[in-house]
Amino acid sequence: MKKKQNTQNTTEKNIWLDVELREDIDDFLTLIYALEQNTPVNVVSIHNPSEKELRLLGVTLKRFDSKAVLVVAGEKTDYPPEKDIHTSLYNRIQGVGAPNTVTLATFLSESPLPGQRFFCGGSLHTLAHVLANDKSVRWHAYIQGGYAGANVVGDHNVLKKFRGREAVPTWNLNLDLTASIAVLSASNVQCYFISKNVCHNAWVDQRDVNDFPSEFNRVLVDYFAKNRWPNKCMHDLVAFMAMYSDDLIEFAPVTLQHSEDERAKWSSSLCPGSEQSISIALDTVQFSRLIRLYQPKKSLPNAARPRLDLCEQIDTVLQQAELSLEQKVRGIEILLSPYGVKAVTKDQLSPLDPVALTQLSFPPVGDTPVEQTLPQKVYGSPVKASRNRLR
Numbered sequence: 014m015k016k017k018q019n020t021q022n023t024t025e026k027n028i029w030l031d032v033e034l035r036e037d038i039d040d041f042l043t044l045i046y047a048l049e050q051n052t053p054v055n056v057v058s059i060h061n062p063s064e065k066e067l068r069l070l071g072v073t074l075k076r077f078d079s080k081a082v083l084v085v086a087g088e089k090t091d092y093p094p095e096k097d098i099h100t101s102l103y104n105r106i107q108g109v110g111a112p113n114t115v116t117l118a119t120f121l122s123e124s125p126l127p128g129q130r131f132f133c134g135g136s137l138h139t140l141a142h143v144l145a146n147d148k149s150v151r152w153h154a155y156i157q158g159g160y161a162g163a164n165v166v167g168d169h170n171v172l173k174k175f176r177g178r179e180a181v182p183t184w185n186l187n188l189d190l191t192a193s194i195a196v197l198s199a200s201n202v203q204c205y206f207i208s209k210n211v212c213h214n215a216w217v218d219q220r221d222v223n224d225f226p227s228e229f230n231r232v233l234v235d236y237f238a239k240n241r242w243p244n245k246c247m248h249d250l251v252a253f254m255a256m257y258s259d260d261l262i263e264f265a266p267v268t269l270q271h272s273e274d275e276r277a278k279w280s281s282s283l284c285p286g287s288e289q290s291i292s293i294a295l296d297t298v299q300f301s302r303l304i305r306l307y308q309p310k311k312s313l314p315n316a317a318r319p320r321l322d323l324c325e326q327i328d329t330v331l332q333q334a335e336l337s338l339e340q341k342v343r344g345i346e347i348l349l350s351p352y353g354v355k356a357v358t359k360d361q362l363s364p365l366d367p368v369a370l371t372q373l374s375f376p377p378v379g380d381t382p383v384e385q386t387l388p389q390k391v392y393g394s395p396v397k398a399s400r401n402r403l404r
Contacts, residue, residue, distance in 0.1 A: 033135030071112020
């Protein structure tokens with residue numbers, strides 16, 4: 014099975030971002046990632062939003078000076094506090110009023126859109142309406158949801174929690190089953206489903222968050238400060254990342270089907286040539302690397318650039334249990350890459366002393382060091398090497 018080939022020009026095709034911000038931070042973090050990475054989001058939509066969700070969306074788009082149109086599908090809805098936005102986001106909407114919005118019906122009637130990419134982080138309600146609005150316009154949709162069992166992904170790619178299961182309920186597709194069926198039967202969309210065996214393996218640990226100043230990192234820090242667990246599965250974030258990384262997620266062409274149970278169970282069958290593709294494998298190392306090395310392409314005004322404490326990060330990597338020498342080398346390369354270090358040889362790192370590595374001092378990003386003197390007990394002999402020589 015081949016990895017998805019990106020047949021679109023990602024620098025030109027606009028993105029319609031459909032989100033649901035309640036109860037979790039996944040969709041909000043995805044929005045922040047999209048804005049900070051300067052992706053061409055020109056529409057942000059939400060279905061049956063709460064007042065807090067709208068205020069959070071409005072203030073966030075304004076802070077980033079985004080020109081995206083805020084579209085509302087359905088009706089403004091009251092939810093109990095525990096079902097509304099996550100408490101770690103409350104401070105972002107203090108003193109914030111309601112933003113300007115446009116209804117989905119009005120937007121579709123007044124703003125015809127050329128074919129573009131659609132990201133779906135909630136129900137498929139809005140996507141179904143968009144596809145039906147003009148069937149001559151073609152879309153590429155990235156949808157967080159769906160399921161593929163061992164018959165599609167192979168036994169080695171089935172997560173432990175899903176072993177022996179060929180069909181399971183999937184939240185987003187079941188939120189509006191009628192809309193999901195309409196999307197699957199539409200002829201003007203290529204669908205990429207990021208399913209449970211992938212999105213349930215996209216873990217972010219609080220130790221993965223670097224101290225580079227960004228809204229992305231701030232959202233994670235605020236969340237982990239209030240969360241009882243030190244890690245979080247980022248379903249929507251990894252689904253959005255699939256748009257921009259051809260080798261992060263492996264896809265296979267399938268047809269999706271569901272049971273007639275009250276809570277529909279979804280499954281997939283391989284189908285070469287299908288316009289529906291589903292994720293079958295995730296490069297977890299690359300996903301972790303994208304989090305650990307995260308830096309924004311578009312920063313908020315007056316963002317400071319404090320020194321990264323790489324010594325602590327290196328020590329964390331090296332203290333992980335049962336790391337091979339190759340894994341240690343790769344971990345150090347990843348952590349040093351913002352400073353221009355692209356390659357470290359095994360000979361240089363053997364014998365390897367984690368304690369000595371914690372004594373190394375690295376400059377802030379943006380500085381240009383001439384040399385680094387590395388302790389003798391790290392490399393076995395005194396080594397004085399310029400950063401360029403390690404490339």
